Amino acid sequence: MQDMHQIAEGFDSYAAGAFIGYLLFLIIIGIYSNRFSSKGISEFFIGGRKMNRFVVALSAVVSGRSAWLLLGVTGMAYARGPSAVWAVAGYIVVELFLFLYYARRLRNFTGKRDCITIPDFFAERFGDENGKLRITIVLIFIVFMIGYISAQFVAGGKAFASGFGLEMNTGMLITAVIVVAYTIVGGFLAVSLTDMFQAILMILALVVLPVVVIFNFGGLSILLEQLAAMNVIYVDPFAISAGAAIGFLGIGLGSPGNPHILARYMSIDDSRQLRSAAVIGTIWNVLMAWGAVFIGLAGRAYYPDVAMLPAADTENLFPVLAQQHLPPVLFGIVLASIFAAIMSTADSQLLVAASSIVRDVYEKIIRKGEKVDQKRLVLYSRMVVFIIVVLSLLFGYLAENLVFWLVLFAWAGLGAAIGPTSILALFWKRTTRAGIFAGLFSGTSVTIIWYFIPVLKNSLYELVPGFIAAFAATWLVSLFTKPDKHSEQAFREMLDDH
Amino acid sequence: MTLTFLLLYCVNENRETIFYMLSFLFVMFILPVLIIAVSVYLAHKTGR
Numbered sequence: 001m002q003d004m005h006q007i008a009e010g011f012d013s014y015a016a017g018a019f020i021g022y023l024l025f026l027i028i029i030g031i032y033s034n035r036f037s038s039k040g041i042s043e044f045f046i047g048g049r050k051m052n053r054f055v056v057a058l059s060a061v062v063s064g065r066s067a068w069l070l071l072g073v074t075g076m077a078y079a080r081g082p083s084a085v086w087a088v089a090g091y092i093v094v095e096l097f098l099f100l101y102y103a104r105r106l107r108n109f110t111g112k113r114d115c116i117t118i119p120d121f122f123a124e125r126f127g128d129e130n131g132k133l134r135i136t137i138v139l140i141f142i143v144f145m146i147g148y149i150s151a152q153f154v155a156g157g158k159a160f161a162s163g164f165g166l167e168m169n170t171g172m173l174i175t176a177v178i179v180v181a182y183t184i185v186g187g188f189l190a191v192s193l194t195d196m197f198q199a200i201l202m203i204l205a206l207v208v209l210p211v212v213v214i215f216n217f218g219g220l221s222i223l224l225e226q227l228a229a230m231n232v233i234y235v236d237p238f239a240i241s242a243g244a245a246i247g248f249l250g251i252g253l254g255s256p257g258n259p260h261i262l263a264r265y266m267s268i269d270d271s272r273q274l275r276s277a278a279v280i281g282t283i284w285n286v287l288m289a290w291g292a293v294f295i296g297l298a299g300r301a302y303y304p305d306v307a308m309l310p311a312a313d314t315e316n317l318f319p320v321l322a323q324q325h326l327p328p329v330l331f332g333i334v335l336a337s338i339f340a341a342i343m344s345t346a347d348s349q350l351l352v353a354a355s356s357i358v359r360d361v362y363e364k365i366i367r368k369g370e371k372v373d374q375k376r377l378v379l380y381s382r383m384v385v386f387i388i389v390v391l392s393l394l395f396g397y398l399a400e401n402l403v404f405w406l407v408l409f410a411w412a413g414l415g416a417a418i419g420p421t422s423i424l425a426l427f428w429k430r431t432t433r434a435g436i437f438a439g440l441f442s443g444t445s446v447t448i449i450w451y452f453i454p455v456l457k458n459s460l461y462e463l464v465p466g467f468i469a470a471f472a473a474t475w476l477v478s479l480f481t482k483p484d485k486h487s488e489q490a491f492r493e494m495l496d497d498h
Numbered sequence: 499m500t501l502t503f504l505l506l507y508c509v510n511e512n513r514e515t516i517f518y519m520l521s522f523l524f525v526m527f528i529l530p531v532l533i534i535a536v537s538v539y540l541a542h543k544t545g546r
Contacts, residue, residue: 085525089533096537100544228518236518237525275541282537286530293526 018332030182037187040374075314077296088289090252099278103265152346198340206291247461254415260348416443416466435478443470
């Protein structure tokens with residue numbers, strides 16, 4: 001912890017001013033969004049499907065990234081050189097295709113059937129009368145999402161500890177209080193607007209910092225010369241095994257299965273706007289990802305030995321480089337960008353988890369067939385958001401190891417279970433309800449089993465076999481079960497942009 | 499700058515480094531531009 005205070009020491013009153021200004025701005029956005037989000041649960045959970053292309057594009061890309069990009073990818077590029085780029089290239093390409101093809105069908109269908117959540121989409125697509133499909137997906141979401149949210153709070157606590165020298169538990173509490181404040185007050189609109197603002201902060205940090213540190217080093221050619229002299233892997237983007245390359249590229253397969261990303265696609269005002277959102281999102285993704293890799297490369301030249309970093313942890317590279325190379329106000333913005341990455345993911349996951357409970361469990365199962373007052377549903381939604389935050393915090397305080405165990409599977413587990421099943425549900429008319437059950441079960445179980453067998457785990461990232469297994473199971477079981485008679489109509493609705 | 503660096507290596511005896519530098523140039527500078535260009539092309543194509 002003493003080492004971590006090296007970063008905290010750079011935090012003067014200017015940096016504090018920039019950081020506090022950022023936090024206040026988040027709360028103001030929450031208050032601004034309150035009136036709109038209080039109208040009903042469609043407004044509270046997916047912004048009444050009135051979000052424009054900029055908000056959707058930026059919100060979708062930053063809510064999918066979390067602190068992994070700022071701290072994890074920079075650390076990965078520090079450790080293994082430019083081959084870290086394959087860990088970001090996969091999801092960028094996958095998300096481009098999601099924006100262009102997948103999101104259009106999802107938005108059209110969910111808009112026409114008034115679906116607010118992903119379980120809602122599956123239930124409508126496969127005529128889930130008894131609610132078993134809906135509740136299965138909700139259970140998968142809740143297990144992974146609470147672990148996921150908890151992990152964001154733990155990451156927030158760690159960032160407060162290294163940035164401000166606070167106790168980790170206090171940092172976790174502050175992170176949770178800020179997220180819960182604007183999420184409860186402003187709902188999806190506040191979450192999307194803050195995500196957009198946070199996307200701007202993240203790109204500022206990820207583009208400005210590498211330019212400044214490389215310039216201070218004497219330029220790119222000197223940096224590359226130094227890296228090549230240290231070890232050729234630091235300039236060779238292909239210094240990676242085939243298994244690792246497939247695993248890195250396979251990270252992108254998680255995107256179509258993570259509901260906090262999919263909810264963004266459902267919220268756009270017009271599905272035709274998704275084309276420009278695809279370009280905006282891709283530009284943002286590329287700049288952030290390549291910026292993170294360049295930071296890692298520059299970091300290796302500045303700190304040739306990992307022991308030179310605070311706590312000998314590669315994840316401290318990003319804040320320590322910022323502290324040493326940027327003026328205090330910009331350092332404050334860089335620190336804010338770490339919180340931006342954490343909060344933009346936590347708030348989106350929080351809304352998805354709450355929507356599964358209020359919409360899918362309460363409104364569609366417990367009060368099935370009844371007319372429930374929208375204002376009351378919004379009130380319940382706010383209460384559920386609060387309860388989930390408390391549970392996630394307790395989980396983070398009491399079972400930090402379990403949280404990280406769950407989060408290891410969250411991206412891969414959700415990606416393997418929901419990704420292939422939703423792709424087939426949107427693109428293959430012959431997909432059946434039984435096929436979806438088979439895909440959900442096999443995707444989740446193969447991911448977990450693969451992880452626990454060391455030989456398999458060391459050869460390939462578990463999401464890849466999990467995804468393939470779920471895809472194959474959905475396809476095979478669908479072929480041998482009775483076709484869904486409503487598929488034709490569902491596909492007409494998916495392809496109709498009006 | 500990178501090009502200057504590459505040229506310097508071309509005239510030096512350490513030629514195997516040229517391969518790494520060319521791949522670095524492609525992956526770190528050309529690939530991101532290519533991805534953005536493909537996104538613009540596909541967005542335009544799906545709109546027709």
